[in-house]
Each structure stands twice: as structure tokens, then as C-alpha cells.
Amino acid sequence: MNFQIAEFKAAYGKSSQIPPSDLPEIVFSGKSNVGKSSLINKLLYRKSMARVSAKPGKTGTINFFSLQEAYLVDLPGYGYAQVSQAEKRRWAELVEGYFAQQRRIALVVQICDMRHSPTENDRTMLDFLYENHYPFIVALTKQDKLKKTQQQQRLTALQEELSDYPGIVLCPCSSQNGDGMDTIRQHIEKMAAAIPSALDGGLRLPKA
Numbered sequence: 450m451n452f453q454i455a456e457f458k459a460a461y462g463k464s465s466q467i468p469p470s471d472l473p474e475i476v477f478s479g480k481s482n483v484g485k486s487s488l489i490n491k492l493l494y495r496k497s498m499a500r501v502s503a504k505p506g507k508t509g510t511i512n513f514f515s516l517q518e519a520y521l522v523d524l525p526g527y528g529y530a531q532v533s534q535a536e537k538r539r540w541a542e543l544v545e546g547y548f549a550q551q552r553r554i555a556l557v558v559q560i561c562d563m564r565h566s567p568t569e570n571d572r573t574m575l576d577f578l579y580e581n582h583y584p585f586i587v588a589l590t591k592q593d594k595l596k597k598t599q600q601q602q603r604l605t606a607l608q609e610e611l612s613d614y615p616g617i618v619l620c621p622c623s624s625q626n627g628d629g630m631d632t633i634r635q636h637i638e639k640m641a642a643a644i645p646s647a648l649d650g651g652l653r654l655p656k657a
Contacts, residue, residue, distance in 0.1 A: 450518050450638045455493045458520065460510040462539075464546025467511065470553040473519040473644035475637050478574055479560030481526030484590040487624035488560060489514070489523060492634060499523055509540060511547055519555065519641040522547075528570040548581075556584050556640040558633065563589035563603050563621055566610055579614050586618040586636050587611070593623035 461467045479485045486499035493499075498514060512523040524547070525540045548554075557578055561567050567575070578585045589607065592600060604621060611617050618636070622629030 450516060450634070450641065452492055452516065452634060453494045455495070455498060455514055455516050455521070457498065458513040458515045460512045462510050462543065464511075464543050464550070467547060467550065470551070472515075473553050473555035473641040474522050475519055475641065476522045476524060476554055476557045477560065478524045478557055479526060480528035480568060480570055483526065483560050483562055484624055485523065485526060485560050488558075488588060488590060488622070488633075489521060491624040491627060491630055492637075493521075509536060509543075511543060519637070527574070528568060548577075553644055554583060555644045556586065556637060558588050558637075559585050560588045560590055561607075562591050563600070563607070564591055564594055566606075575611070575614060584640055586620055586633070588629075588633055589619055589621045590624060592621045592628055593625045 477485055477489060489499040490496060493514070499512065509525050511525065514521040514523070524544055527540070527544075559571070559574060559578065561571055575585075575587075577583075589604070595603060600621060604619065607619060611619070620629050620632050620636070622633060
């Protein structure tokens with residue numbers, strides 16, 4: 450899979466606008482300001498493919514980026530308190546509507562800040578993914594903000610904090626220096642490649 454051949458396809462503000470799924474989809478989920486756009490840009494070897502906003506909670510659409518073999522799907526960031534209740538409801542309908550469709554979801558990359566324990570919203574999303582058998586990994590961003598000893602301490606702590614999800618895959622990474630990006634790309638390639646032969650009509654794969 451060539452991550453350097455990518456382009457922005459479309460942004461959708463309503464789930465009803467999203468066209469039927471025709472390629473494997475790699476979904477990126479995480480709270481506002483966790484570094485989701487920066488992670489996508491780093492994976493694609495770009496600086497500004499996905500917009501990095503200085504204002505959390507600004508992106509209210511589902512954004513699709515196309516590779517030759519798959520789509521990267523950027524969900525709105527959650528958990529930003531200053532967004533209006535009406536806007537939060539719209540985002541919830543958008544995201545829930547997306548997952549309710551019969552889509553070719555190959556992998557969900559759930560993004561958490563390595564420096565901190567998962568938030569309540571992070572756990573809600575992880576519960577949803579786990580209970581509905583979506584294949585997922587957890588990308589632990591901001592690794593570069595920690596010293597080596599702190600990185601290991603936090604990884605050990607997170608393994609304990611997330612022990613409710615047997616077999617969970619944790620991927621420490623940095624959008625600054627690129628650490629961990631090859632590992633995430635490998636997971637994406639593996640899961641996207643499995644979709645054409647294992648999928649019938651957009652049904653979800655069993656959890657890996």
C-alpha cells in the first residue's frame with residue numbers, strides 16, 4: 450500500500466450524505482486535540498492533508514481521504530466541552546449513522562494521549578468497538594513528550610488500565626518524529642488486504 454499517493458475525497462456533515470462503501474475503510478477516532486489530524490498527516494507523509502485546527506472541536510464533518518486500496522475516514526473529535534449541545538447531538542447522529550451503515554470497516558485506529566489515562570469518552574468508544582466486534586488498535590500519541598523511562602511506565606499503566614479489552618493492541622507513536630508510524634501502517638495494510646476476500650456486501654469482519 451502506497452501511503453504517499455493520497456488525496457482528500459470529501460467531507461460529509463450528515464450520515465445520509467455518505468455514499469455506499471466500495472473500498473476498505475480505516476477509521477480514525479479520538480477526542481478533540483488528541484493529535485488525530487497530525488497522525489493522519491504523518492501516516493500519509495504530508496504536512497497538511499488533514500487540517501490541524503488550533504481550536505479544538507472545530508471539525509464537525511466525517512472526512513474521507515482516498516488511497517488506491519482504501520479510504521482513511523477521519524471522524525469528528527469528541528469530548529470538547531465548549532461545543533453546543535445541538536452540535537454535539539449532530540455529531541453523535543453523524544458518527545452513529547456512519548457505523549450503522551453496512552460499511553467495509555477494515556480497522557478502527559482509536560487515538561489516545563499516551564501521557565494520560567483514557568477519558569470516560571475514550572472508554573465509551575472502546576466499549577462500543579469491542580462489543581460490536583470492530584477490529585481496532587489504540588494509537589498512543591504524544592510519545593515524544595515523555596522520557597524513555599516515562600514511556601515504559603505509561604505503557605505498563607495503560608496495559609493495566611485497558612485490561613478489560615483482552616488482546617488490545619497498543620501502538621505508542623509520535624507525529625513529530627515518526628516513531629511508531631510504520632507499525633500503524635503495517636496494521637492498516639494487513640487489515641485492508643483482508644477485506645476483499647473476507648467480506649461480502651460490506652459486512653464487518655470479526656474482531657482480530
